[in-house]
Amino acid sequence: xxxxxxxxxxxxxxxxxxxxxxxxxxxxxxxxxxxxxxxxxxxxxxxxxxxxxxxxxxxxxxxxxxxxxxxxxxxxxxxxxxxxxxxxxxxxxxxxxxxxxxxxxxxxxxxxxxxxxxxxxxxxxxxxxxxxxxxxxxxxxxxxxxxxxxxxxxxxxxxxxxxxxxxxxxxxxxxxxxxxxxxxxxxxxxxxxxxxxxxxxxxxxxxxxxxxxxxxxxxxxxxxxxxxxxxxxxxxxxxxxxxxxxxxxxxxxxxxxxxxxxxxxxxxxxxxxxxxxxxxxxxxxxxxxxxxxxxxxxxxxxxxxxxxxxxxxxxxxxxxxxxxxxxxxxxxxxxxxxxxxxxxxxxxxxxxxxxxxxxxxxxxxxxxxxxxxxxxxxxxxxxxxxxxxxxxxxxxxxxxxxxxxxxxxxxxxxxxxxxxxxxxxxxxxxxxxxxxxxxxxxxxxxxxxxxxxxxxxxxxxxxxxxxxxxxx
Numbered sequence: 001x002x003x004x005x006x007x008x009x010x011x012x013x014x015x016x017x018x019x020x021x022x023x024x025x026x027x028x029x030x031x032x033x034x035x036x037x038x039x040x041x042x043x044x045x046x047x048x049x050x051x052x053x054x055x056x057x058x059x060x061x062x063x064x065x066x067x068x069x070x071x072x073x074x075x076x077x078x079x080x081x082x083x084x085x086x087x088x089x090x091x092x093x094x095x096x097x098x099x100x101x102x103x104x105x106x107x108x109x110x111x112x113x114x115x116x117x118x119x120x121x122x123x124x125x126x127x128x129x130x131x132x133x134x135x136x137x138x139x140x141x142x143x144x145x146x147x148x149x150x151x152x153x154x155x156x157x158x159x160x161x162x163x164x165x166x167x168x169x170x171x172x173x174x175x176x177x178x179x180x181x182x183x184x185x186x187x188x189x190x191x192x193x194x195x196x197x198x199x200x201x202x203x204x205x206x207x208x209x210x211x212x213x214x215x216x217x218x219x220x221x222x223x224x225x226x227x228x229x230x231x232x233x234x235x236x237x238x239x240x241x242x243x244x245x246x247x248x249x250x251x252x253x254x255x256x257x258x259x260x261x262x263x264x265x266x267x268x269x270x271x272x273x274x275x276x277x278x279x280x281x282x283x284x285x286x287x288x289x290x291x292x293x294x295x296x297x298x299x300x301x302x303x304x305x306x307x308x309x310x311x312x313x314x315x316x317x318x319x320x321x322x323x324x325x326x327x328x329x330x331x332x333x334x335x336x337x338x339x340x341x342x343x344x345x346x347x348x349x350x351x352x353x354x355x356x357x358x359x360x361x362x363x364x365x366x367x368x369x370x371x372x373x374x375x376x377x378x379x380x381x382x383x384x385x386x387x388x389x390x391x392x393x394x395x396x397x398x399x400x401x402x403x404x405x406x407x408x409x410x411x412x413x414x415x416x417x418x419x420x421x422x423x424x425x426x427x428x429x430x431x432x433x434x435x436x437x438x439x440x441x442x443x444x445x446x447x448x449x450x451x452x453x454x455x456x457x458x459x460x461x462x463x464x465x466x467x468x469x470x471x472x
Contacts, residue, residue, distance in 0.1 A: 003028055003029065003030055004027060004028075004029045004030070004050045004051060004116070004117075004120035005029065005030045005031075005032075005047065005048065005049045005050050005051075006023055006027070006029045006030070006031045006032070006049065006050065006051045006052075006053060006116060006120070007031075007032050007033075007034065007040065007043060007044075007047075007049045007051070007052045007053070008020060008023075008031060008032070008033045008034070008053045008054075009033075009034050009035075009036075009040050009052065009053070009054040009055065009058070009063075009066060010033075010035065010054070010055040010058070010082065011035050011036075011055065011058045011059060012035075012055075013035055015055070016033035016034070016035060017033070019031070019033070019053065019112070020033050022109050022112065022113065023112070023113070023116060026109065026113045027113055027116055027117055027120075029116070029120075032047070032049075036058075036060060036061070038060055038061050040052070040054075040061075040066060040070075041069055041073075041278075044069075044070060044073050044074065044077075045073070045166075045278065048074075049077060050077070050078065050119070050120040050123040050124065051077070051078050051079075051080060051100075051116055051119045051120050051123065052066075052070055052077055052078075052079045052080070053080045053082065053112075053116065054066050054067070054079065054080070054081060054082065055081075055082045055083075056081050056082065056083045056090055056094065056102075057083075057084065063081055063082075063094065064090070064093075064094055064097065066079075067079050067081070067094055067097055067098065067099055068097065071098045072195075072238040073191075073238060073278060074191050075098075075191070075194060076123055076126040076127050076191070077123060078100040078101075078119035078120070078122050078123045079094075079098070079099045079100055080099065080100055080101050080102065080103060080115060080116065080119055081094045081095075081099045081101070081102040081103070082102070082103050082105060082107075083102055083103070083104055083105065084104075084105045100119050100122060101115055101118075101119065103115060143159075143181065143184065143185035143188060143189070144181050144184065144185070145178065145181060145185070146322070146325055146326050146329045147319060147322035147325060147326065148321075148322065148325060149314075149319040149321050149322045151314040151318065151319050152314070152319060152322065155182070155311065155313065155314075158309075158311055159182065159185055159186055159189070159311070160189065162186070162309050163185070163186045163187075163188075163189035163190050164189060164190050164191055165190070166280050167308050167309050168261070168280070168281045168282070168283070168305065168306055168307075168308045168309070169183075169186060169282050169283075169308070169309045169310075169311055170246075170283050170284075170285070170306045170307045170308075170309070170310050170311070171183060171282065171283065171284040171285075171311045171312075171313065172284070172285055172286075172310060172311065172312045172313070173284075173286060173312055173313030173314070173315070174286055174313075174315050174360055175286050175359065175360065175362070176316075176359045176360030176361055176362030176363055177313035177314065177315060177316070177360045177361060178313055178360075178361055179244075179284040179286075179313055180199070180242070180244065180284065182284075182311060182313060183197065183199070183240075183242045183244075183282045183284060184197060186240070186282060187239075187240040187242075187280075187282070190240065190280070192238065192239050192240050192280060195238060195239035195240075196239060197239065197240050197241075197242060198232050198235055198236040198239060198240070198241045198242070199241075199242040199244055200213070200214065200232055200241065200242065200243055200244060201244045201245065202243060202244060202245050202246060202248045202249050203245050203248035207250045207253070210249075210250075210253065211253055211256070211269055212229065212231070212269050213231065213232055214231050214232050214233060214253070214256075214257075215231040215233060215256065215260075215266050215267065215268055215269060216228070216229050216230050216231030216233075216234060216266070216268035216269070216271075217229050217231075217268050217269035217270050217271070218268050218269070218270045218271040220270065221268070221269045221270025221271070222269070222270065225270070228268070229268075231266060231268060233260060233266045233277050233279055234266060234275060234277060236277075236279045237277045237278055237279060238278055238279075239279065239280070240279070240280040240281075240282060241279050241280070241281055241282070242282045242283070242284065243257075243281065243282070243283040243284070244283075244284050245284065245285055245286065245287075246283040246284065246285050246289075246306065247285040247286075247287035247289055247292060247298065248287075251297070251298075251299070254298065254299045254302050255299065255302075257302065258299065258301060258302045258305060260277070261281060261302075261305045261306075262305070264276060264277060264278070265277060281306070283306045289303055289307075290303075315357070315360055316357040316360040316361055316363075316364060317356050317357050317360075320353055323352055323353055323357075323364065324349055324352075324353070326361060326364055326365075327344060327349065327352055327364065327368055328344070330364065330365050330368040330369065331343070331344055331368055331372065331380075334368060334369050334372040334373075335372060338372060338373060340372050341378060342371070342372050342375055342378055342379070342380055343378060343379050343380065344371075344379075344380050345379045345380060345381055345382075347381065347382050348371075348379075348380050348381055348382050348384070348385055350382075351382040351385055352364070352367075352385065367385055371384045371385055420459065423455060423458075423459060424459045424461070426445070427441075427445075427452070427455050427456060427459065427461055428461060430442075430444060430445050431456075431461065431463055431466045432466050434466075435466060436463040436464065436465070436466035437463070438452060438453060438456070438463050
C-alpha cells in the first residue's frame with residue numbers, strides 16, 4: 001500500500017503533535033496538522049488526503065461542520081471523529097452523516113493506528129472503484145459520445161486525463177459539435193460528479209439579469225430585489241459551473257468573472273461582503289476569442305485564465321467516418337422514442353456522407369428525427385432526408401445535396417435545388433473573398449446591393465460569419 005496521507009485537526013496543539021509522532025512512526029504516514037477547522041478547507045483543496053482525523057468540539061468550526069465540508073469536496077475521504085466524554089451521542093450522529101469511525105478520548109496508540117490504517121485502505125479502494133467505473137464508461141462509448149474516429153479518440157483521451165482535476169477547461173468548436181456533452185463528461189468523471197452541473201447560457205440572458213444570476217444580489221440592490229438571492233456560483237459551490245458561449249459575456253462581467261477565478265470568492269450585486277466558493281469552471285465558445293481580444297471585445301487576461309486546457313470539438317465534416325455510426329445511433333433512438341422500426345437505405349447513407357453538415361451533429365440528429373417521423377416506408381430514402389433538410393429550423397442553412405440525391409427528385413425540384421446550391425455557393429464565395437463586406441461583394445458580383453442582400457436572406461447567409469473568419 002502507498003504511504004497514507006493523514007490530516008489531524010484538533011484545537012489542542014499537544015494532541016496534534018502527539019498524533020503526528022505516533023502516525024508517522026507506526027503507520028509510516030505523511031501527517032499534516034491544524035488547530036483550526038477553517039484552515040483545513042484550504043489544505044483539502046491542495047492535498048489529496050486519505051484520512052482526516054478531527055476532534056468534534058472546536059471553536060469557529062465544529063467537527064460536524066468540517067465533516068460536511070470535507071465530504072462535499074471529496075466523498076471518498078475517510079473521516080474519523082475524535083470525541084471526549086459526554087459527546088458519544090454526537091459522534092454516533094456523525095457516523096450517520098458519513099464519518100468512517102469515531103474514537104473516544106483517551107485512546108491508546110494501537111487503537112488509533114489500526115483505525116487510521118483501515119480508513120486509509122478504504123479510501124484507496126473507493127478511489128480505485130471510481131477510477132474503474134470511469135474506465136467501464138469509457139469502453140461503453142465514453143459518456144454520451146458515439147463517434148469512433150481518431151479525432152474523437154483524442155478528445156476522449158484528453159477528457160479522461162483532465163476530468164478528475166480542478167483545472168479550468170475551455171471547450172471550443174462550432175455550434176452542434178457536442179461542447180455541452182464534453183462539459184457533462186468532464187463533470188461526471190470528476191470527484192464532483194455526484195453533484196449537479198450548473199450550466200449558464202451567457203447570451204440567453206440580458207446583461208443586467210445575467211450579472212445577478214451569476215453572482216446573486218442582496219435585498220435592496222435594485223428595484224424588485226425584495227430579498228437576498230444566491231447566485232449560480234454559490235449554487236455551484238462544491239460542484240462545476242459551465243459558462244456556455246463565454247465569448248458573449250459583456251466586458252464588465254468579464255472583469256468580475258476574472259476576480260472570481262483569481263480570488264475564489266463572489267460578491268453579490270449591491271453587497272459589501274464576499275463569499276468563498278469552491279467551484280470548478282468550464283467554459284465553451286464557438287467564437288474566435290483571439291480575434292475578439294484583438295478587437296477589444298474580450299479580456300486577454302481572462303482568456304488565459306480560462307484556457308488552461310483547451311478542448312476543440314471537431315466539426316462533423318472533418319470526421320465523415322463517424323456519420324454512419326451517429327446516424328444509426330439516432331435512428332435507433334428515435335425508432336424507440338416514436339415506436340417505429342425504420343432503417344436507413346444504402347443510398348440514404350451515401351447521401352448523408354456527401355453533405356457538409358454546417359449544423360454538425362445537431363443537424364444530423366434533426367435530419368434523422370424528421371426522416372423517422374416523415375418517411376412513408378420502413379426504409380428511409382434520400383428524398384425523405386431532403387424533405388427533412390428543407391423543414392429544419394430557419395436558422396440552419398440549407399445544405400448541399402449530392403448528385404445521387406438529386407436523381408431521386410422530380411425534375412422541377414432537382415432544378416430548384418441545383419439553382420439554390422449554385423446561388424448559395426456563389427454568394428458565400430463572394431463574401432469570403434471580400435471579408436464579409438457586402439458592398440464590395442455585390443460590386444465584384446455585378447449584382448445590386450439590395451438584390452445581393454435578398455439572396456443572403458433567402459439562403460440564411462450572414463456577413464458577420466465571414467468577418468470573423470477573416471480575423472481568425
